[in-house]
Amino acid sequence: MSSSEALDGGAVDTVSPVQLLSPTGQVVQSDATAEFQPYVDALDDEQLRSFHRDMVLTRRFDREAAALARQGQLALWVPSHGQEGAQVGLAHASRPQDHIFPSYREHAVAMARGIDPVDILRLLRGHTHGGWNPAEHQNFHIYTLVIGSQTLHATGYAMGLTLDGKTGTGAVETDEAVVTFFGDGATSQGDVNEAMVFAASFQAPELFFLQNNQWAISVPVSRQSRTPLVHRAGGFGIPGTQIDGNDVLASYAVSRRDLDAARTGGGPRFIEALTYRIGAHTSSDDPTKYRTDDELQSWIARDPIARFETYLRGRGESDVFFAELETLCDDLGADLRRRTLALPNPEPSLMFDHVYSEPHPLMREQKEWLAQYEHGFDGADTDGARA
Template sequence: MSYTEATLQLLSPEGRLVESDASAEYLPLIQQLTDQQLREFHRVMVVTRAFDVEATNLQRQGQMGLWVPSMGQEAAQVGSGFAARPQDHVFPAYREHAIAHIRGVDYVDIVRMLRGLTHGGWDPREKNNFHIYTLVIGSQSLHATGYAMGIQLDGDTNTGDPERDRAVIVYFGDGATSQGDVSEALVFAASYQTPEVFFLQNNQWAISVPVSTQSRTPLYLRPSGFGIPGIQIDGNDVLISYAATRKAMDEARSGQGPRFIEALTYRIGAHTSSDDPTKYRTQEELEHWMALDPITRFASYLRGRGEGEEFFRDVDAEAADTASDVRRRTLELGIPPVENMFDNVYSEPHPLMQQQKQWLADYEASFDAEGAAE
């Protein structure tokens, strides 16, 4: 599946600005972006891809049990990630590495989580309302909808003050749309008219099941059955990803109800490091989507605007430095204290946990005592 007549686009695959009646309402949002903001779009896409490649290598070398690559989906993530306002809440799935970076999450914190060193990875309150990764497929859509209902009940939306009004954006993949959780979230979102944007990254594959098998109709049409308007965008075009999300979030934030965006993109790598995509997809399909690479496309656009080569060299150097830094710090990660498995079960001290913690300490100490006696 590639682009359709319904696919909104602002950048052609060659990196030229597309002006059409369908996308005309989004152009003003792009025209408001500064040169520095556009440079930042490119920088985050390139640096995140370098991190992704390095993390894949680290997993193959035994430094993580699992890695979830995001290569190819950078434009969908960076555009939408920068479209959210600081007070908004972001509920990711598990491959939103670029958005995590935008919201202040250290790349190594993602590694620590997938290495099994933490129970969640980070505190959303400390990371600009970026919630923890959710590996239970689709469940984050219910978490996000419940949070959006809470925002509404607290009166923190539709006040007329864009600096105060809050909204929620939730990310999920095409496979998650087959989960009951997503449908249930759409029901509640429509019923309560939550300030929420459902952002579907359609990367064409739910592990080995193609989207054509998952849904006989385009996924952007599905929310209309719940009473939620949906659009389909070119997810490899960072400009339309930004503009469509900015518009949808502003509408949700101003009391117009939930919105749904299907971003057509492609998972260039494997579903996870446990997957072998050569078993179920063709080289021809992969090459077709690689020719639509979001980073190459946006770089062409920036060069057409007169951006000099020094900028691109600096970004590439930063990306290489970031990858090297991630490798160094990953190799320096130690083993978490055994106490963590007890201390993080309950929010407050718990007698049973304290008892078990003491039992384990005494058990380990008994081996030291035996050694000393010998």
């Protein structure tokens, strides 16, 4: 069932998503897309190659991580296969000063922002509680597995930017904005709705980026909402746009427009990117239990990478570029496996570090207790009994 059908099969309100590149890789030009065409026209050949490079490398990362999970090397894996177009478009539309608050599936954005993919694997291997310091990685904040909570973090940060005078001056190149990612399932969480209330009330410089991948684990979006999710933004007074989330150019152009508007005093914006998770929700999920193969194949036919490759080849991109990219993918895969398997076990005491931004007496007390407790096992005899 599609997002534009009610549970009883009756038609409900529909939206025509912004699409600049068709599933067959053809440029779409119409009155509805005219305002976004200048953003695409301004892209040079190298920028277009970087879009494709980031999508392809992310998918290879996804494949290697899934294999590591099956081999027992990861505690959990969260696939992003199929959602690369939405993520890469936004990643390139954002500016270095913008802050990104992800959920847990934004691998393409993380890599585009300079996160070492092994740091993502360290997190999902259970070696770290956070993975990276956002201040050292182009303002890309840590993954959040508590559904929807990152939207509150993002809204609070965006309100802080306004209070600190770091946005709203009209300077597109230097003013800051905030992006928060979430999925269709998260729109049913109170946190997401509360975040939009505060963002709208205080005109926070924030872009709410919804990746509607059609399934909240095993619940279809049609059961969560009888109308397109983009309409929810309007209820909070936030302008919303629905896009073809498998069209990297649409994601880039609409995100660029909305982020520039947000950072220059236009208040929050909302994008619903229609996409699909080709893989499972996580490595512990079996999607064959709740969705049909026909549905899956229909979305595979709209693959963001295949359509963009067709587009690039139509522009005259050479075979050399694609061959070199395959080599990069092979190098990435080998490097990921080697470094992940070589990761040392972390010190247990690390769990107490960075819980608070400053040293905290409770954390110090607990860390000292653990050290004393472990010290009590130092006198083991040869039979393994403790002294």
